[in-house]
Amino acid sequence: MRISGLADTSGVSVATIKYYLREGLLHPGVATSATQATYDDSHVRRLRLIRALTGPVGLSVQQARAILTLVDDPGDDLYATLGRAVGALPPATSPTPAGDPDPYPRARAALEALGQVFDPRFPAVAQLETALAAAEDAGLPISPERLLAYGRSLRELAAYDLQRMPAEPRAAVEYTVLGTALYEPVILALRRLAHQDVAARLDLGG
Amino acid sequence: MRISGLADTSGVSVATIKYYLREGLLHPGVATSATQATYDDSHVRRLRLIRALTGPVGLSVQQARAILTLVDDPGDDLYATLGRAVGALPPATSPTPAGDPDPYPRARAALEALGQVFDPRFPAVAQLETALAAAEDAGLPISPERLLAYGRSLRELAAYDLQRMPAEPRAAVEYTVLGTALYEPVILALRRLAHQDVAARLDLGG
DNA sequence: TAATATTGGAGAGTCACACTATCCAAGCAT
DNA sequence: ATGCTTGGATAGTGTGACTCTCCAATATTA
Known part of the structure; x- marks a missing residue:
């Protein structure tokens, strides 16, 4: 699936998908040439999660990225x-003033x-x-x-x-x-x- | 108390107080001349409430105004x-699509x-x-x-x-x-x- | 094969929001 | 009287989340 297919499936515009890629919320697709990459189901699911977090939950893109990073790379604790x-x-x-x-x-x-x-x-x-x-x-x-x-x-x-x-x-x-x-x-x-x-x-x- | 006194007491800058006045979150002071008005305790309390709503609670100015309007003018129901x-x-x-x-x-x-x-x-x-x-x-x-x-x-x-x-x-x-x-x-x-x-x-x- | 469309990537532009700054003429304080 | 403050208006700022425009390099289609 190419980027426009991902856009159609997910309901998120191509421009916005590019934006999420740039911001690191969405993992890149597999590049098949200098100007082509393919996306799969994992991207569709990830976009759904991103939209849930930035939409109804009301997180900013930065906050969503922080949460997604934790889910992707949790510590062992x-x-x-x-x-x-x-x-x-x-x-x-x-932040608390130090020394209080x-x-x-x-x-x-x-x-x-x-x-x-x-x-x-x-x-x-x-x-x-x-x-x-x-x-x-x-x-x-x-x-x-x-x-x-x-x-x-x-x-x-x-x-x-x-x-x-x-x-x-x-x-x-x-x-x-x-x-x-x-x-x-x-x-x-x-x-x-x-x-x-x-x-x-x-x-x-x- | 004039506007600078209100700013000092409340910790909100004069410019921001003027902004809240313009946006209708804060009721005007009593005008004593064309270029002077006095503010009192009710303004200090109101500013505290505005800051609580727009700060920790995280409301936008528009949302805060909607809430404040309801507190000021509740219906009888x-x-x-x-x-x-x-x-x-x-x-x-x-909004719900009509007819669903x-x-x-x-x-x-x-x-x-x-x-x-x-x-x-x-x-x-x-x-x-x-x-x-x-x-x-x-x-x-x-x-x-x-x-x-x-x-x-x-x-x-x-x-x-x-x-x-x-x-x-x-x-x-x-x-x-x-x-x-x-x-x-x-x-x-x-x-x-x-x-x-x-x-x-x-x-x-x- | 030629014409047309799409892609990834990057930069600039847009729009809304919450202030913030600048002006100004009209007081007020000293 | 003279410099500071005020209310009021307008314009500017910085941030965030997109959105648009370009481009050369493919893909697709006729």
Whole structure:
């Protein structure tokens, strides 16, 4: 299949495919001459994944590349790979000023209350701190009680996810990294719908 | 307080404040002459809210304006206002082609399985459909069983949230609309941290 | 075989976005 | 009175994600 066939099959324009090739999101085809190369099913699948990440998931091309690189070349430490994947995903957080003895006070308190590991090197810690600070700044601080309630429910979900993690390492990385990126929008949508459903049953304002 | 004082207090530059005024995110100050106006605490608070929405929450200026408009001018129907807020938040979904008898098959099946209301006019339905389709396209479809598990946990969270909704309508709108925007990042960060914690206890790859 | 179309590759152009900078005449402060 | 600040408008900047245009080298088709 040549580039125009790939474009037809995938629904992505030739120009955009060239752009993804240039940006390193898509692996090159097999060159058959100076001005020809053939593409196969792996390119079609990869394009689908790229479009899923840059479209519905809302990643930038750079973020998508970071995620794809992790899936292609995971380290042998799944735990560390998950950390890197989380760091590559939005929301981006500003680097901590060095020398701050307690850069994430809100996140630390929350995790201690939940009895969870607090490791300041994990990117999600900074993300949690930023999110809690934003809620405070906006005048809707999150109470410790609410954090506990959220944390407990989400821990159930996490346990469910990890129980179903594939045993084979490569599949496990894909499951973990892509699952983080792809399942989060599902979770947000389900939460919004749960709000709607509960509100409807309470017969609010209707 | 004049505009430079507002800039100093809020940490937002004069040029950016002028930009927000032009874009209608920030209400004008009280003009005291042709070239002077005074700003007060309400402007400082509003700027904090704008920065929280456009920064950590990651909304565009247009999306932030849509949310702020809803908070300023909610309808008297809280349920409908929540719907509008969800529609103003990312992820954006493409409009449904008219005449499609079943535009959201995945979302409909999921909500039926959960025993929740299915109302195709609610924007989160389209968001759920898009997210489920993206996961499928990327090769990691979400099983019905997983959807049930997610949906049940998130319904607990939603019930918790609505139990704590303020009784006063104006406060309820603010709580609902801003809560959707501000608490979602917290939930995602907590989920990521829960994954990390569960993974650590399973002693994966470490 | 000749005419036409397509390809890979590279560079430039486009469009939207979120600011940021520059101007200006009209105050205000000293 | 004289230099600084203001509101308001217009223009400019930098980034990101494409999209367009070229080109010579093939492929395809008549």
